[in-house]
Structure formats: structure tokens, C-alpha cells
Amino acid sequence: MTxxxxxxxxxxxxxxxxxxxxxxxxxxxYLAAFxxxxxxxxxxxxxxxxxxxxxxxxxxxxxxxxxxxHLPKSLFMxxxxxxxxxxxxxxxxxxxxxxxxxxxxxxxxxTIPEPLQGKTKELVAAxxxxxxxxxxxxxxxxxxxxxxxxxxxxxxxxxxxxxxDELEDTTDGLERELRHKLFVLESELPPVEVMFLYQIIGGxxxxxxxxxxxxxxxxxxxxx
Numbered sequence: 001m002t003x004x005x006x007x008x009x010x011x012x013x014x015x016x017x018x019x020x021x022x023x024x025x026x027x028x029x030y031l032a033a034f035x036x037x038x039x040x041x042x043x044x045x046x047x048x049x050x051x052x053x054x055x056x057x058x059x060x061x062x063x064x065x066x067x068x069x070h071l072p073k074s075l076f077m078x079x080x081x082x083x084x085x086x087x088x089x090x091x092x093x094x095x096x097x098x099x100x101x102x103x104x105x106x107x108x109x110x111t112i113p114e115p116l117q118g119k120t121k122e123l124v125a126a127x128x129x130x131x132x133x134x135x136x137x138x139x140x141x142x143x144x145x146x147x148x149x150x151x152x153x154x155x156x157x158x159x160x161x162x163x164x165d166e167l168e169d170t171t172d173g174l175e176r177e178l179r180h181k182l183f184v185l186e187s188e189l190p191p192v193e194v195m196f197l198y199q200i201i202g203g204x205x206x207x208x209x210x211x212x213x214x215x216x217x218x219x220x221x222x223x224x
Contacts, residue, residue: 013084014141016067021091021138021214023060027053027098028131028207034102035124039117043109050102057095064092087217090210091138094131097207101200110196113185119178123201126171127208133164134214141218154222161215168212175205 030053037045067088071081104110112120137160143153178201186194 013067013071014145016063017084017088017091018138018141020060020063020067020088021135023056023063024091024095025128025131025135026056027060027095028128028211030056031098031102031124031204032121032128034105035112035121038105038110039112039121041109041111043106046102046106050106053099053102057099060092060095064088083217083221087214087221090213090217091134093210094134094207094214097203097210101203101207104196104203105200108196110193110200112197113189115185116178116181116197119174119181120201123171123174123178123204126167126174127204127211130164130167130171130208131211133160133167134211136160137164137215137218157218157222161219164212164215168208171205171208175201 030049034046034049034053037043037049068085071084137157140153140157140160144157179198182194182197182201189197
């Protein structure tokens with residue numbers, strides 16, 4: 001029987017790597033609507049969106065598993081097997097972060113205090129933008145391979161990685177602002193609620209950090 005994942009590989013494992021990152025970004029993008037639902041206290045919609053995040057994360061896990069199982073021991077391309085597997089692992093952490101964030105919030109039916117809502121939505125949107133930029137860079141790997149890791153394609157990817165760093169810096173700034181806003185409100189909120197709010201803020205920031213690390217792994221590939 002033909003393995004349905006085998007057709008994804010073609011001449012290289014780049015296609016399934018890109019498919020995996022696409023599913024990862026789907027996980028992240030659902031968070032925008034999830035936070036809208038949570039802020040509106042619409043937990044039925046939030047539950048549906050958490051399920052969508054879970055479905056996308058499951059697709060990513062299947063692609064990760066199949067890529068690991070079928071990745072050749074030796075690759076006839078200017079990148080090592082270990083580099084590709086590490087890049088895959090970094091991508092996977094973005095999806096895991098999105099699922100963890102929505103799972104914690106849904107399980108506790110966490111409300112975001114009104115003074116934090118606007119900045120929280122900004123932070124989520126910024127983190128999603130980092131993940132989307134990482135996907136753009138991953139999608140350039142085809143062209144990079146065709147040029148043998150040389151020429152103008154390297155410049156294009158380096159520019160994408162620079163933009164990725166800029167977007168992540170924006171996320172860092174928003175995370176600091178949101179933490180400060182929460183600090184000001186701490187005395188007005190139950191301590192347990194404060195603890196979980198800090199955890200969610202940190203989780204969104206961590207999702208952006210992992211997406212930026214995708215760019216860092218690409219830079220390592222370019223340098224070798």
C-alpha cells in the first residue's frame with residue numbers, strides 16, 4: 001500500500017516541513033478568535049476554537065511523526081538530518097504553546113480584566129504575526145535549495161529573518177507593557193487569577209519566542 005505521506009516528500013523533506021509549519025501557524029491564528037470569545041465570555045465558541053486548535057496541532061503532530069519516520073539517514077542536500085529535525089522541533093513548540101494557552105484559559109474559563117483586554121489582543125496579534133513571518137521564511141527553502149544555498153535567495157531569507165526579529169521585538173515590548181498593567185492591577189484581583197494571567201501572558205510571549213527561533217535555525221543553515 002502507498003503511504004499517503006510518502007507523496008509529500010518528492011525529492012526532499014522540505015515539502016512536509018513546510019506543511020508542518022503551515023499547520024503550526026493555523027494553531028496560532030485560531031488564538032485571535034479564541035481570545036475574542038474568551039473576552040466576550042462566550043465559552044461555547046471558545047471551546048469550538050480550542051477544538052480547532054487541537055485539530056491543527058494533531059495535523060502538525062502527524063506530519064512531524066511521519067517526517068521523522070521517513071527522513072532518510074543521508075540527505076543529498078546542503079543541510080544535515082539533525083538540522084532539519086531540530087528545525088522541526090522548534091516549529092512544533094509554537095503549536096504546543098497555542099494549544100496550552102487555549103487549554104488553560106478554557107479549563108478555568110479565565111476572564112481577562114477589562115483594563116488588560118486591548119493590550120492582550122495586541123499581544124496575541126503580534127505573536128501570530130511572528131509565526132506567520134516564520135512560515136514565509138520556511139516557504140523560501142525550496143528556492144534556497146534550487147540555488148544551492150547561494151546567490152540572491154540567501155539575501156531574501158536574511159531579510160525575512162531580520163523582519164522576524166523586528167516583529168518579535170514588538171511582541172517583547174507589548175509583553176512588558178501588559179505585565180506592567182497587570183502589576184498595577186494586582187491588588188484588585190484574586191492572587192490565583194493574577195498567577196494564571198501572568199502565565200498566559202508568558203505563554204503568548206513564549207509562542208512568539210519559539211517562532212523567532214525558527215528564523216534562528218534557518219540562519220544556522222545558511223551559515224553552514
